Amino acid sequence: MLSATRLGLIRRILISRTSSSFILPGMIPSSAHPSKRAVTPIAGTVKRPRLDEPENLSTQHDAQVAGPSNLNQDVVMGDAAPAPRPSKVSKPKKFKRPPPPEAGSSEDVILHDVMALIGPDAVETATAAKSDYASPLEKGQEVELVVSELSSNGESLSLLPSPSKPWAVLVPFALPGEIIRARIYASARFHSLADLVAVVKPNEQMRDMDRVKCRYFGVCAGCQYQMLSYETQLELKRKVVEKAYTHFSGLPTHVVPPILPTIPSPKTYGYRTKITPHFDVAPNSRGKRRGKDAKSDQKDATPAKPFDLTIGFGEKGRRRVIDIEECVIATPVLNKALTPARENVQRNIDTYKRGATLLLRDSLRRPAPSHAKDTDISSGQATDPVATQPTNPTSPNTTEIQSIELPEPVQTPNPSSDAEEHICITDHKATVRERVGDTLFEFPAGSFFQNNNSVLPSLVEYVRNAIFTPSTSEADRPTHLVDTYCGSGLFAISLAPAFVHVAGVEISADSIASARQNALLNGLPPSPTSPSTSPASNKNESIVFTAGKSESIFSTVSHFPAARTVVIIDPPRKGCDKPFLEQLVAFRPAKLVYVSCNVHTQARDVGDLLRMMEGAGAEKGLDGDGTRKQTYVIESLRGLDLFPQTSHVESVAVLRLTDVNG
Template identity: 40%
Template sequence: MLQWPRKVSRLAILSNFGTNTSIRYFNFRAMEPIKQTEDRSEGRGPRGWDTRKRQFQGGRGPKRQKTRKEKPAKEGSNDEVLLADVRALFAAQKLSNISNTSNPSTISNIPESTALKDEDSLSVTIDLASWGTTSVDLEVPTINNVSTLPEPFTEIDVKVVEISSTGDGLALHEPSNRIYVVPFSVPGDIIKAKVIKHFEYEHYSLADFVSVVEAGPLRDDTRINCKYFSTCSGCQFQMLDYPTQLKHKKTIVEKAYKNFSELPPELVPLIGDTIGSPLQYGYRTKLTPHFDGPPGYVSKHDRMKGARLYFKEVPNIGFMGKGLKRTLDIEDCPIGTDAVRMGMKRERLRVGEELEKYKKGATILLRESTLRVQNDDERASKSIPDTIKVATPSHTDFKSCITDNNATSTEYIDDFVFTNIAGSFFQNNNSILPTFTQYIRDHILPPPSSSTDPQIKYLIDAYSGSGLFTITLSSLFTSSSGIDISVASIASARENAILNKLPESQCTFIAADAPELFKSVTYPKDETVVVIDPPRKGCDESFLKQLLKFGPKRVVYVSCNVHTQARDVGVLVRGIEDGGVRYKIESLRGFDFFPQTGHVEGVAVLSRVEISKEGPNAAE
């Protein structure tokens, strides 16, 4: 079978091979075959050029500029996720596909993405002798020469066929057999889009949303609740009804495990329906608008002499524009809570009044904090300036907006209280957290059975932060331990354990890097469950190896990036060769922490399979 090189650029056009010819060249710039000189005794190369002397460069026109190499996408990044969706769409649309036939001499529709680039002639070579044949018949699809594609900033009409896992629409432009990535669009839309950039070797292009030429059946622009939608990069789905958003986010999880887990389909269970947020607007308890520095430039030499730039007017304060390297002026954000929106208006005024204090741009923290008083407290009947008052039958909450990164914020999840350094990480949608933590409580222990296996008594909470899971799950276990690399987060977690009246014998916290976790905890593996909630990049290899060698009875993997989660879960299911265990997936489900956006949180529940007892294919 022909092994196509991984790095790609151009299609091969091979035909009419003679019996004495093993390699054929084709020049894609001239669109004609290159005559090959067989007599190399005279010092002539395969293109008929004399290799004995330096070639004359004159008369060949201007020097060709080298193509800027495209950097590979980072693992688990939006670029990698988008590329996987683009390639899958090409396969589904049969725009570019290798046709494997019983006759090795026939290849149909060789994709441009599988051809080998020759930096000088953009030619492709194939050794026919390795096939045991001397001729190849090709059906060559349309070649997407970038020079024939629409120029940047040209406006074109495209039809959107699906939404990518990044939240952007994927549209087909039939004249060029090319996919355009268009934000703020949904399947069925015909969109006027402005071409921004062509990715020559990946068969897709980026475009900006201009307008809706014809709305598809899923689109209803009367649902849009923000005047900045389609320019601000914050939201993507305000034109969709909420059930459709949840359905799409289930698809994101499905595609993540299909594209990134490297697991056969039979090892991945059906994905559960995405659990929605009780609030679709007004849910974000943290926003971070920013503004850029004053325009102009001061050299390092002049800065050392004290020279500086000054703001001549109040800069744009807000968020990045979609596809732009500039900040939009955002006066209000409807996905923020009432307290955060109130704080945003206040901070915008303050920056304008104190502009002379700023030498450069800045990021503004807007973090909600809650003061809770019982209704029999006389404070419950009073008002507190700069707060939002929320009364319930048992208590009254006063919600304010903190802007100091080092201040302490307070959040309530059901009857649990959590304090955090305001600038540190904590979940940003409190409305879904009770449902979220209850789901994990319901699934962290195995289903009841008549088995004589030891009961799970211990919890290890890796990447514990300020103790959300350690504390909310602690009542299920004899002892729970949380670990985090951040000393400040561990200090908050210990304080939260005290606030929630949990003794140290029941709930402990350790400041250490996650890979050092199993050196610090001595729980018996058969009685232990591990909760993992890593950052977006997922778990590193050393941590996964240690986890597999420790081999806890169960693992619950919570992730804000289902693509790196799928990659890591694949490692846990496959196991490692030098001892240890492997796991099988019990359930997978998404949670919608960020309605109106393309983000989804994932929860994977895994149970241990002993290779020694059930063999290497036990998980299957």
């Protein structure tokens, strides 16, 4: 029999063993959910680091990782102490290599930047040894790094110091030359991903936190460059275009011309004409069970946990939404409309079965409709100025209106629209009106149109000047334009006065309908509602828009003289497919202008096109006698800053068909 004193001692020791929390520096508590990153709770809340207060970051972390107080306790067990149970040995999981990232995707771009940083020898060695995924860093571990460069996506890239294996670390909101402390949260091929914990030594020549205008910067995933001067941002984007053609085109350096300076945006804040805040709902927030086996009327007996409704944008590096009350890169009319849009969601949150995305789009007020079927809200017939139409088809009781009315008109600095009133459109099916220079465009709010109206006149003018260069003779002057992926007709309609015949081709029938309406809106000769597929029927019309797939995109313009034809390409992010490029090689227009929202897929496509021309062989001469070999030369490459304060860059490549000497 053990004495009561001894039994009490044993009980206290056993309780101490089960309740002690062994949290060491750089480690994640074992109770943490495996899918979530370790965070530093301060005064009962979770806060992300402030980039303008680096000294606070280190003290917060040091307080969090203080060691336990009972590591040095002497444990004396009595004779009656139970033997420890043998721990279960789990079999190690076999590593399954993930598939390669999609070509030209964000992950693919990062991987190319990482491999260029660690070097080809290290890449080859690790790949051969199958250690390219074997990270030397643990999740939750903190490391001190010297930033080497910025990736094409705007995050900093650093190499682990020796004696570590060649391994890169990707950290947001840090700049080249800075000494930083970062906390690892995930790893991928040749690199790890980390949160910025502290800027130990800032790059004072680049970083100026007084430039930052957004209170969410450093947490929101939207902007990366607010601490940089605008001149620095433009140069970084020029280098992104340069790296894209180095890593993705597969072309020799002598074929790629020097990258021209990035075309700036007239507005660097308050320019974005479309934002899409989103939100989630609490699990079981409507008192219903979730899942395929749950009946619609079955109540959930589990009490709901406290849930904070957040309406905004994604948090950097996390799969959650942060609450956003203002977006400084959005236009003033959208920021004024954001408050009533948020209030509407908060009032009606119980009506949503799942999360949704709101649409807020800047529009010129359209003239009053001329017939009853036109339901444009600009007629003043809206009944609820704060209701919104989220993109959630399962949400009942949502008022369908087309705009949020504001108490005061918002003027734009564009001289051609100084006196025009702006409203906020929230219905995907409503019609948006925008002015680009002297040209008007209307399109459904849910369809694609560039989101920075202020820079579009510069883009159109640059494309026009690239087509009609000072050295262009009258005999070689282009007379025909083909606008592929034309959307609602931005290039076709803006450039139509400079051409004899214009054809726009697009897979979306709705976009083609908008393009035809925009031609009429701007006084261009109307194209047929149902255009004939016969080239003979269309050859006398100055502008024609046709819905068609890429496999047959040039069938409607086969009568255009290739030697006097310019083709504009403005595809989605994935770029062009092989059938489209094959048609270009067969058609051989005199000049190509490739506008892209993804310079990496553009570089790939341009490289593929030049190689396809090389393999196409000789073509018959214009006079029918003999043969000649032709290719495209890259006349110019240039970035366009469509989204200031972010790492994104639009790019324009101009190619000219030429004979190969010899």
